[in-house]
Amino acid sequence: RAMSSITVQPPKCLQKTFVAPRRHMFGPGPSNVPPRILAAGAEPIIGHMHPEMLEIMSDIKSGIQYAFQTQNNMTIAVSGTGHTAMECAIFNAVEPGEGVLTAVNGIWGERAAEMALAKHKPVLFFLTHGESSTGVVHPLDGIGDICHKHNCLFLVDCVASMGGAPLHMDKQGIDILYSGSQKVLNAPPGTAPISFSERACQKVFNRKTKPVSFFLDMTWLANYWGCDGKPARIYHHTAPVSAFYSLRESLAILAEQGLENSWRRHKEVAEYFHEGLENMGLKLFVKDKNARLPTVTTIVAPPGYDWKEITSYIMKNHNLEISGGLGPSVGQVLRVGLMGGNSSKASVDMVLEALRDALRYCHKSKV
Ligand code: PMP
Numbered sequence: 333r334a335m336s337s338i339t340v341q342p343p344k345c346l347q348k349t350f351v352a353p354r355r356h357m358f359g360p361g362p363s364n365v366p367p368r369i370l371a372a373g374a375e376p377i378i379g380h381m382h383p384e385m386l387e388i389m390s391d392i393k394s395g396i397q398y399a400f401q402t403q404n405n406m407t408i409a410v411s412g413t414g415h416t417a418m419e420c421a422i423f424n425a426v427e428p429g430e431g432v433l434t435a436v437n438g439i440w441g442e443r444a445a446e447m448a449l450a451k452h453k454p455v456l457f458f459l460t461h462g463e464s465s466t467g468v469v470h471p472l473d474g475i476g477d478i479c480h481k482h483n484c485l486f487l488v489d490c491v492a493s494m495g496g497a498p499l500h501m502d503k504q505g506i507d508i509l510y511s512g513s514q515k516v517l518n519a520p521p522g523t524a525p526i527s528f529s530e531r532a533c534q535k536v537f538n539r540k541t542k543p544v545s546f547f548l549d550m551t552w553l554a555n556y557w558g559c560d561g562k563p564a565r566i567y568h569h570t571a572p573v574s575a576f577y578s579l580r581e582s583l584a585i586l587a588e589q590g591l592e593n594s595w596r597r598h599k600e601v602a603e604y605f606h607e608g609l610e611n612m613g614l615k616l617f618v619k620d621k622n623a624r625l626p627t628v629t630t631i632v633a634p635p636g637y638d639w640k641e642i643t644s645y646i647m648k649n650h651n652l653e654i655s656g657g658l659g660p661s662v663g664q665v666l667r668v669g670l671m672g673g674n675s676s677k678a679s680v681d682m683v684l685e686a687l688r689d690a691l692r693y694c695h696k697s698k699v
């Protein structure tokens with residue numbers, strides 16, 4: 333027998349057929365992808381520069397403009413997750429030596445913002461609209477004006493809030509806004525909407541230095557998405573074709589349902605959920621009702637219990653994902669995300685039943 337050149341053998345694990353478990357994805361994301369969006373993603377692959385693909389990208393652009401409530405021409409989806417869009421925003425808008433101001437937590441007082449902007453002269457002010465780690469939705473009105481008065485761009489993360497809480501990019505003077513595909517949009521993770529205002533474009537396209545990332549360089553991406561007015565599209569990277577099909581379908585569903593209906597449903601379902609939790613004797617982590625993010629609810633970790641036992645119990649016995657805290661909220665909260673198609677009273681009833689069951693059967697310390 334001829335000697336094989338192969339030194340690493342075909343892995344046995346790959347001989348097994350893979351079937352993904354069916355789960356209720358009620359954590360802070362990803363959320364369940366409905367059959368219609370899964371089916372769109374299963375369509376045959378075409379070339380990333382074929383005219384039909386460019387049309388899909390144009391549809392995606394229109395869908396994002398609607399979801400963001402913006403007329404910005406510079407509106408695209410980056411190939412990557414929410415973090416990719418975050419890096420795209422920062423890498424393109426900031427040059428070496430420039431300052432960035434970030435609102436870390438709590439509700440940002442207008443006066444404090446004004447003082448910090450005057451003192452530190454940042455070129456960019458970053459705020460998360462829907463803080464999925466704490467379950468807080470930050471008010472946005474008025475902040476854009478303050479930023480512009482201080483010659484600062486207003487950057488907002490709406491990964492966890494877009495489609496689930498009112499947001500008007502143009503009216504609220506937001507200069508750069510980005511989101512993700514895997515939350516309210518119910519598309520698979522891996523594409524991220526982002527939009528730049530005229531003011532942001534002025535800065536981004538007049539840089540003295542090149543952005544640190546070639547992949548996220550908006551000069552390239554603007555051309556690739558047909559936003560730079562040039563007749564020819566130049567190959568930049570191979571778009572995740574199937575992911576764009578899915579994203580297009582998810583934006584189509586949002587457009588069909590209507591943004592305001594979606595905002596209203598998320599609010600109503602969240603309120604119904606919060607009432608159910610309080611009736612069970614559980615406490616909400618965010619005390620101020622108006623500051624509660626409708627998409628991701630934070631529940632004070634039930635005293636006497638190990639939160640990990642609760643989430644594991646619910647996963648094992650109810651096939652349902654809820655999660656613990658993140659960053660500063662680890663150990664303090666349970667987090668439940670009800671986003672897009674998952675935002676329904678039926679889902680709430682399922683979560684409440686699972687929690688009731690877990691509190692009955694998980695170990696509770698007597699102290
Ligand atoms: N920002 C917020 C508010 C988020 O909730 C998340 C995801 N949990 C991200 C950014 C990061 O997105 P991704 O995990 O898709 O990179």
